[in-house]
Amino acid sequence: MPRSDVKTVYICSECETRFQRWEGRCSRCGAWNALNEFVEPRKKQGAKGTRVMVGDGREQFNPYSSIEPIELSQVTVDSSKRLVTGIGEFDRVLGGGAVAGSVMLLSGEPGVGKSTLLLQTAASVAAQHGPVLYVSGEESVDQIRMRANRLGMSGDRIFLLSTDDVDGIIARIDILEPSLVVIDSIQTVTVPDIPGSAGSVSQVRESARRLTTCAKTSGIPLILAGHVTKDGSVAGPRVLEHTVDVVLQLSGDPSNSLRTLHGIKNRYGHTNEVGVFEMEAKGMLEVTDPSKSLLTDRSLRPEPTPGTAVAAVIEGTRPLIVEVQALTAPSGGQTARRVATGIDLARMNQVVAVLARRVGLPLASQDVIVSVTGGMRLTEPAADLPVALAIASSLLDVAVDPGLTAAGEIGLSGELRAVPQADRRRSEAERLGFQGCLLPSHTSNNSQNSGGLKLKPGIPTLAEAVRIALPRQANELHYGESRVVSNPSA
Secondary structure: OOOOOEEEEEEEOOOOOEEOOOOOEOOOOOOEOOEEEEEEEOOOOOOOOEEEEOOOOOEEEEOOOOOOOOOHHHOOOOOOOEEOOOOHHHHHHHOOOEEOOOEEEEEEOOOOOHHHHHHHHHHHHHHHHOOEEEEEOOOOHHHHHHHHHHHOOOOOOEEEEOOOEHHHHHHHHHHHOOOEEEEEOOOOOEOOOOOOOOOOHHHHHHHHHHHHHHHHHHOOOEEEEEOEOOOOOEOOOOHHHHHOOEEEEEEOOOOOOEEEEEEEEEOOOOOOOEEEEEEEOOEEEEOOOHHHHHOOOHHHOOOOOOOEEEEEEEEOOEEEEEEEEEEEEEOOOOOOOEEEEOOOHHHHHHHHHHHHHHHOOOOOOEEEEEEEHHHOOOOOHHHHHHHHHHHHHHHHOOOOOOOEEEOOEEOOOOEEEOOOOHHHHHHHHHHOOOOEEEOEOOOOOOOOEEOOEEOOOOEOEHHHHHHHHOOOOOOOOOOOOOOOOOOOOO
């Protein structure tokens, strides 16, 4: 009986492990009912190649002998081959523009503004560099035209293609030869000869592979829009993020107009670079001074408020001044809750533990809620110190000196570790009217005065930083075992 040209495989939708038969539980990742059935053609052995001499003098067929390696020193790179989109914040995150032949993945939650940003990018590139192919598998050309009207775009040299056929998209790219290709989104396009529906593991993987090959061979930059799952990761197979050159994430609080564009992966520039936009009726507007936009208007507060601290952080290559807010409240005998918005929850729990163990603050029975204003997400370890100061300020009900910013990584023994680029942090803080920047020891040139607050040449421990940042009066409440409060009778 002749063997069939197709075979049946079962692929886990969570980790992409392949099985020869169906199982209720994936043996690799442990997911239940995650194996999906696919029928795919069998791989045929190719006959291309030449016969070469092996070490013992015998002649042997080698199918890859015609592939010639290139010496690295002979490879020339034209650094000027970057497509500048004309949107400053977008170009900043890309590292100065899109590299020729690069594939970029833009992910974000529904309604955050991905399609709006992509259409604005297409219009800007079309006006400067030539035709742009905009492919949409989710919207009709009429819907895209309505959005363009709302954004005030003429649509000149933007060619719309409403299809989900990857082969048809590649054929149109070969004919049009655009300066940029935008596909919204990768989860909606399909390859006809691959089994599975749009968005399945096999379809997303093969669609990304073919589109990436097209971009590399033609030298045309390609932007893919991607959906996200409930936990914020890119939907589809993990190999998608490995295939592309750049992974960008657009995020923002739905109740806030600010949107942040983070560089998660970038083969041609800095990772963790951030761009800031503001969502308006006319589209995504660039925020050229994000520090001023991210700071809460302090003129609305007649007096300093306990539970707030100002962080001087470096995101990518950009110094930012961001306000961190914290709230502590008795847990009422139940298990204390920990809630973090804009910072990693595990990192916040570590800061709370150090405050309790090394500083002596009674946080075990306190709910702790920490939030970064403006919808920003801080990833730099230097945000530890301002987070700790905000928590201590809320618990002790003492406001942090309003003219003070802070930056420092906290170790488990309560020490403060040095942070890089201290001068840039101070310059940004001084530009916004702050009088001082609280920095750890071993940080170069870190002696600074903050108005009437006299800072030491360097702050060695978290307890010392809390003692300096939270000025207290002699008649204030003394927290029993706290190591940051001197005797009230003194």
